[in-house]
Amino acid sequence: MGWLFAYAVGTIEPSSIREERIKFFGGKAAKLWIQAHVVFITGIPLIATGKMQNLKLRDQFHDCQLPVAQT
Incomplete structure (x- = not known):
């Protein structure tokens, strides 16, 4: 199963990024x-031509593991 990944450049607070995206997309996307x-x-x-090299990013992060939630 594939996962949706977002690539971020710059200084963003990692702990709040998911909440910010949910707030931004709230009601606009599932x-x-x-x-x-x-x-x-x-x-x-x-x-x-200035477009992103998606294949290079996929190759670079093909083994990236999602964090496991603490229960």
């Missing part, structure tokens, strides 16, 4: 469409 995990990176790799 919760299952909101990214399950945010990966913080130093920069977004671009191709010559």
Whole structure:
């Protein structure tokens, strides 16, 4: 099963990022469409036309594990 990942560049408080996305998308999108995990990176790799290199990001984070919730 694939997971929705978001890539963030810059200084964002990791603990509040999920709540901020839910608040932003509230009523506009189903919760299952909101990214399950945010990966913080130093920069977004671009191709010559200025578009994101999605394949490079997927290759770089193919083994990224989602955090396990504490119960």
